[in-house]
Amino acid sequence: MRVGVLTGGGDCPGLNAVIRAVVRKGVSRYGFDFVGFRDGWRGPLEGDTRPLDVQAVRGILPRGGTILGSSRTNPLKVDGGVERIKQNLADLGVDALVAIGGEDTLGVATRLHEQGVHVVGVPKTIDNDLGATDYTFGFDTAVNIAMEAIDRLHTTAESHHRALIVEVMGRHAGWIALHAGMAGGANVILIPELPFDIDEVCAYIESRFRTNYSPIVVVAEGATPKEGTLELQTGDKDSFGHVRLGGIGTVLESEISARTGKEARATVLGHIQRGGTPTAFDRWLATRFGLHAVDAVADADWGQMTALRGTQIVRAPLSEATKELKTVDSSLYEEAEVFFG
Ligand code: F6P
Numbered sequence: 001m002r003v004g005v006l007t008g009g010g011d012c013p014g015l016n017a018v019i020r021a022v023v024r025k026g027v028s029r030y031g032f033d034f035v036g037f038r039d040g041w042r043g044p045l046e047g048d049t050r051p052l053d054v055q056a057v058r059g060i061l062p063r064g065g066t067i068l069g070s071s072r073t074n075p076l077k078v079d080g081g082v083e084r085i086k087q088n089l090a091d092l093g094v095d096a097l098v099a100i101g102g103e104d105t106l107g108v109a110t111r112l113h114e115q116g117v118h119v120v121g122v123p124k125t126i127d128n129d130l131g132a133t134d135y136t137f138g139f140d141t142a143v144n145i146a147m148e149a150i151d152r153l154h155t156t157a158e159s160h161h162r163a164l165i166v167e168v169m170g171r172h173a174g175w176i177a178l179h180a181g182m183a184g185g186a187n188v189i190l191i192p193e194l195p196f197d198i199d200e201v202c203a204y205i206e207s208r209f210r211t212n213y214s215p216i217v218v219v220a221e222g223a224t225p226k227e228g229t230l231e232l233q234t235g236d237k238d239s240f241g242h243v244r245l246g247g248i249g250t251v252l253e254s255e256i257s258a259r260t261g262k263e264a265r266a267t268v269l270g271h272i273q274r275g276g277t278p279t280a281f282d283r284w285l286a287t288r289f290g291l292h293a294v295d296a297v298a299d300a301d302w303g304q305m306t307a308l309r310g311t312q313i314v315r316a317p318l319s320e321a322t323k324e325l326k327t328v329d330s331s332l333y334e335e336a337e338v339f340f341g
Contacts, residue, residue, distance in 0.1 A: 007066040008040030008105030012138025013278035014286035016060040021290025042073040047088040074239040113303035121305030129173035132316040133307035137286040142273040150184025157214035163264040167249030177220035187215035192222035221245040
């Protein structure tokens with residue numbers, strides 16, 4: 001069997017660990033032959049490939065990013081895109097695809113599966129917002145990077161008696177903000193699931209200053225104020241219709257300064273959260289996802305993706321992963337609220 005592998009969407013630490021596991025087990029256990037598609041769905045759409053054998057995956061376990069490249073190309077938005085992919089797979093003699101990606105990449109994989117393409121998915125995203133799996137790889141690394149940044153900002157906040165705001169990624173889910181904020185001892189955490197009240201945020205900040213301890217506000221890039229309380233600008237959309245987020249930290253910086261009279265400064269962590277080497281947890285999860293994904297290929301169990309349930313790796317229908325976003329439950333947020341102010 002000839003198997004194509006691709007990585008789509010925003011990169012994240014652990015992608016290479018999956019590729020390595022898929023290829024190593026696929027070759028040694030099943031005798032498969034592999035081909036790498038470059039830059040997500042652009043690869044199969046344009047027939048752009050690179051060699052992918054055991055030698056090509058040596059040494060990549062700890063490396064961030066993806067040796068295959070990635071993109072946000074949406075073949076469903078290209079005229080005849082699905083037909084072109086099918087034709088290219090046939091021309092290249094590719095029998096099956098392992099698609100490693102988040103909501104968008106796996107959404108395309110779901111549509112292709114419905115149209116008869118042999119595809120197995122592996123869920124990745126720092127946002128941890130995919131249904132059907134307890135965790136996606138990339139998330140733990142992003143949380144640890146954000147936590148370390150918060151730890152470092154605490155010392156500066158205290159030295160300068162400033163309110164420091166840390167804007168983290170996560171799109172429309174507050175997982176990174178919640179986990180990193182809790183781990184880093186944030187004064188308040190703002191997440192997209194619960195619109196915030198700027199007066200309440202300022203009250204938390206003032207109360208923290210009264211204890212002679214400087215506040216750190218952790219805000220998810222998708223967090224929004226309660227309706228009618230603050231003006232926010234909206235960004236451009238990508239080919240999947242997602243608005244580019246970011247900028248809420250800067251809005252908070254000026255609002256908090258103006259309302260409290262204290263100096264407030266924002267740090268936007270941005271792509272730093274997606275870069276560099278994966279944590280041990282992400283390497284472990286990504287590797288196991290890869291091992292189980294290639295088993296699904298061997299079983300011809302198309303339209304499935306690997307998922308973590310407790311400590312077990314199971315298979316779940318791709319459609320389940322992308323049906324609805326997994327967001328932060330209010331009871332989890334209430335746990336963190338104990339430490340606000
Ligand atoms: O989905 C991962 C993610 O990093 C989100 O947290 C963020 O909103 C988005 O990707 C950023 O995308 P890009 O790197 O294309 O700007």
